[in-house]
Amino acid sequence: MGFSLFFISIVKIPVLIGLFVLFRKKAKKLSDELEQSTGE
Amino acid sequence: MALINCPVCGKQVSDRGTDCIHCGSSLIVKFAECPECGNRQAEENERCEICGCPLNVKYVSCPECGNEMPEDAIRCENCGCPIEECVPIQVTEATPQAPWQPEMTYMPAEATADDATVIDKQAVRKKIKKYRILSDICLCLGSAALMDLVMRLLYNSYLPFGIVRIFELLFGVIIYN
Numbered sequence: 001m002g003f004s005l006f007f008i009s010i011v012k013i014p015v016l017i018g019l020f021v022l023f024r025k026k027a028k029k030l031s032d033e034l035e036q037s038t039g040e
Numbered sequence: 041m042a043l044i045n046c047p048v049c050g051k052q053v054s055d056r057g058t059d060c061i062h063c064g065s066s067l068i069v070k071f072a073e074c075p076e077c078g079n080r081q082a083e084e085n086e087r088c089e090i091c092g093c094p095l096n097v098k099y100v101s102c103p104e105c106g107n108e109m110p111e112d113a114i115r116c117e118n119c120g121c122p123i124e125e126c127v128p129i130q131v132t133e134a135t136p137q138a139p140w141q142p143e144m145t146y147m148p149a150e151a152t153a154d155d156a157t158v159i160d161k162q163a164v165r166k167k168i169k170k171y172r173i174l175s176d177i178c179l180c181l182g183s184a185a186l187m188d189l190v191m192r193l194l195y196n197s198y199l200p201f202g203i204v205r206i207f208e209l210l211f212g213v214i215i216y217n
Contacts, residue, residue, distance in 0.1 A: 012181075013182055013186050013189065016178045016179075016181045016185060017178070019174070020175045020178035020179045020182060022175075023175030023178060024172075024175045027168045027172045027175065030164055030168045030171070033164070037161070
């Protein structure tokens with residue numbers, strides 16, 4: 001039981017950090033595109 | 041056959057003649073009287089030959105005082121009333137009203153390219169906001185998971201029981217049954 005909880009914690013941290021980075025990148029990409037279209 | 045008065049000199053001449061035998065003026069041409077000096081002139085003349093007054097000017101009466109003045113006058117010479125303001129408003133025919141239509145709350149089909157661009161930008165902004173919120177949620181959950189992991193590790197080694205219980209309550213994780 002203790003091991004499984006520990007394992008879940010270890011797995012979910014990188015997953016959540018990966019999702020965080022992914023969403024941030026997407027937001028940044030979209031904001032850059034928006035800035036470019038506004039600048040033109 | 042009869043005798044008429046010449047319109048210019050006033051002497052009697054035959055109505056069948058084309059010219060006055062006394063002054064030589066034409067009897068066929070229509071004559072107009074000068075409003076200034078009263079001299080009779082040919083109607084086709086633009087100005088009086090004696091005083092130079094314009095002959096073919098139409099006169100209007102002032103709506104305020106009734107004074108007669110040329111049609112192209114700007115103001116009445118007598119009372120100063122502006123003529124343009126006194127012109128009655130022309131009554132136009134009432135145009136039939138368009139049938140009632142409900143207000144358009146949706147985007148019309150013939151929207152221009154600019155409208156489409158604005159809508160597209162709004163959609164992109166919404167998407168950006170959504171991704172930022174999702175990333176913030178992921179960051180919060182990741183931090184919580186990290187803290188949970190750290191506390192587990194620390195609890196097993198160093199930290200006292202009370203602090204671990206606080207984190208257990210905070211993150212909703214039961215470490216020990």
